Amino acid sequence: MPPKKVIIIGAGLSGLSAASYLQMNGFNTEIFEMHSSPGGLCTSWKRKDYMIDGCIHFMIGSTESESTYPFWNGLIDMKKLDFVYSDQHCSVINGDNTINFYSDVDKLEQELLQKAPEDKKQIQWLIKGIRKFLKIKFPVEKPVEVMNLMDKLKAGIMILPFSIKMINALKISNKQFAGKLKNPYLRKAFKMIFVGELHLFSTMLIFVWRHNRQMGYPIGGAVKISTLMESNYLKLGGKITYNAKVSEIITENNRAKGIVLEDGQIHAADIVVSAADGRSTVYDLLHGKFRDKHIIERYEGSLFETIDKTLYVSIGVNKDFSKEDHKIYFFLKKPIRIDPKTILDYLDLTHYCYDPTAAPRGKTLFTLMPEALDWEYWKALRDNDIAEYNKQKERIASSIIEALDEHYGDIKKNVEMFDVATPATYIRYTGNWTGGQISWKAKKEITGKSSTWKIKGLENFYMTGQWTGVSGGLNHVVMMGNHVAQIICKDEKMTFSFNQK
Numbered sequence: 001m002p003p004k005k006v007i008i009i010g011a012g013l014s015g016l017s018a019a020s021y022l023q024m025n026g027f028n029t030e031i032f033e034m035h036s037s038p039g040g041l042c043t044s045w046k047r048k049d050y051m052i053d054g055c056i057h058f059m060i061g062s063t064e065s066e067s068t069y070p071f072w073n074g075l076i077d078m079k080k081l082d083f084v085y086s087d088q089h090c091s092v093i094n095g096d097n098t099i100n101f102y103s104d105v106d107k108l109e110q111e112l113l114q115k116a117p118e119d120k121k122q123i124q125w126l127i128k129g130i131r132k133f134l135k136i137k138f139p140v141e142k143p144v145e146v147m148n149l150m151d152k153l154k155a156g157i158m159i160l161p162f163s164i165k166m167i168n169a170l171k172i173s174n175k176q177f178a179g180k181l182k183n184p185y186l187r188k189a190f191k192m193i194f195v196g197e198l199h200l201f202s203t204m205l206i207f208v209w210r211h212n213r214q215m216g217y218p219i220g221g222a223v224k225i226s227t228l229m230e231s232n233y234l235k236l237g238g239k240i241t242y243n244a245k246v247s248e249i250i251t252e253n254n255r256a257k258g259i260v261l262e263d264g265q266i267h268a269a270d271i272v273v274s275a276a277d278g279r280s281t282v283y284d285l286l287h288g289k290f291r292d293k294h295i296i297e298r299y300e301g302s303l304f305e306t307i308d309k310t311l312y313v314s315i316g317v318n319k320d321f322s323k324e325d326h327k328i329y330f331f332l333k334k335p336i337r338i339d340p341k342t343i344l345d346y347l348d349l350t351h352y353c354y355d356p357t358a359a360p361r362g363k364t365l366f367t368l369m370p371e372a373l374d375w376e377y378w379k380a381l382r383d384n385d386i387a388e389y390n391k392q393k394e395r396i397a398s399s400i401i402e403a404l405d406e407h408y409g410d411i412k413k414n415v416e417m418f419d420v421a422t423p424a425t426y427i428r429y430t431g432n433w434t435g436g437q438i439s440w441k442a443k444k445e446i447t448g449k450s451s452t453w454k455i456k457g458l459e460n461f462y463m464t465g466q467w468t469g470v471s472g473g474l475n476h477v478v479m480m481g482n483h484v485a486q487i488i489c490k491d492e493k494m495t496f497s498f499n500q501k
């Protein structure tokens with residue numbers, strides 16, 4: 001029997017991962033990608049002398065001790081990548097009062113106790129949690145859908161020692177934790193850095209990964225990672241067609257049969273996997289004909305919320321900032337209006353001086369991610385009035401440059417490049433429906449919800465990527481690409497292997 005043909009929609013990291021693991025397991029795979037290059041949200045773009053990393057601030061699973069490392073290492077030779085590990089997650093500057101969120105847990109504890117002694121009880125509770133989780137390993141080797149009794153037992157044993165502390169940290173949101181802090185600077189800092197509705201466990205894990213050096217920045221950034229994954233897939237014998245937007249998934253007798261491209265081309269397949277935006281997969285490509293209770297809960301109810309949107313502002317400066325903290329938050333003297341729903345009173349600023357591919361020697365690439373809550377405003381403006389859209393982007397960039405000049409001095413005259421991406425940019429280039437950086441807000445209310453790998457009532461069809469789980473993130477979607485391949489192998493009564501067959 002010839003190998004089964006699998007069509008994958010989307011060459012983001014989840015699509016590349018799924019296609020590679022399926023190809024390794026003997027399927028004949030082909031990816032159709034609407035954009036002209038791989039990576040989806042994990043991408044970089046050149047502006048003048050600067051290479052803007054439009055994605056990676058940190059890559060979880062950069063070292064072997066982290067649970068998701070094997071999913072990366074199955075696709076990229078991880079030992080060949082250079083990772084930078086920062087001594088601090090960020091610092092928050094409030095006039096003369098700076099709080100450093102150190103990567104090292106002992107230094108973090110000292111710093112927080114020194115800056116906010118009145119919050120000793122809460123700080124020690126947080127730090128105790130971080131220390132507890134330093135040794136955690138997640139049982140993620142297999143998705144729960146393919147686990148047998150023994151696997152489930154092993155998974156339970158792995159998690160058991162951490163379970164009480166984990167349940168407690170999952171029950172409380174960042175916002176609730178911040179609300180318990182008495183020190184106004186620490187409370188404000190906490191609210192700025194960590195998304196309020198996310199559970200505190202997610203914040204503890206950030207410090208676990210920082211302390212353990214399991215979350216690094218790869219030199220070369222997003223474009224390096226996505227092109228390495230693309231070339232690995234092509235070496236495995238896979239095929240990618242770019243500039244090929246899928247407009248429909250063909251179904252017959254409740255089975256997926258192939259796809260139709262925007263230009264009318266039809267491609268038949270035994271199995272179709274969508275690694276593209278979840279909402280458009282269900283409601284546009286499948287015309288909303290297949291909706292089970294899990295899909296309805298996600299896309300038609302209020303329990304699942306999409307993540308708050310941001311702009312992505314990049315500024316190239318002819319000056320060296322390598323001695324400065326790599327990521328800071330600071331308050332604005334004059335608030336900046338971003339859109340009808342967002343007025344900012346602080347900025348977060350990252351520099352990439354540790355990556356020689358980001359800017360020429362002696363120069364600095366800065367990126368900022370100011371909140372832009374009104375994604376519909378940005379989309380409508382881009383669609384209906386491009387001149388005004390560009391004017392608004394310039395206005396915001398000028399206000400930010402002005403604020404950086406006030407903060408550091410000597411910036412304005414050294415600016416060589418600026419670039420502003422909006423939610424409309426992400427919608428245009430990646431099809432993600434609300435133009436956010438990731439999919440859902442990983443709120444405590446959706447913790448433990450199962451992934452929507454399949455839709456009940458439709459055979460030979462699967463989904464993967466950031467809309468299928470409860471959240472996104474690079475290591476997570478690379479793992480999900482592997483997991484959907486395992487599920488397909490199980491359905492096809494094949495033994496899944498991590499290595500090429």
Ligand SMILES: Cc1cc2nc3c(=O)[nH]c(=O)nc-3n(C[C@H](O)[C@H](O)[C@H](O)COP(=O)(O)OP(=O)(O)OC[C@H]3O[C@@H](n4cnc5c(N)ncnc54)[C@H](O)[C@@H]3O)c2cc1C
Pocket residue numbers: 009010011012013014015032033034035038039040041042054055056057058059060244245246247275276277312429430431432436437438439464465466467472473474475477
């Ligand atoms: C500014 C920013 C910063 C981020 N920072 C980090 C970080 O530091 N660390 C981290 O881990 N994660 C980060 N993320 C999140 C991470 O990038 C995403 O969660 C992840 O890349 C999502 O991968 P995906 O494959 O699921 O989806 P996508 O990357 O959205 O891929 C989907 C692909 O499908 C294609 N597609 C869509 N519709 C169609 C169609 N109809 N036909 C054909 N192709 C189609 C798209 O063009 C795209 O290539 C960041 C994201 C952004 C935007």
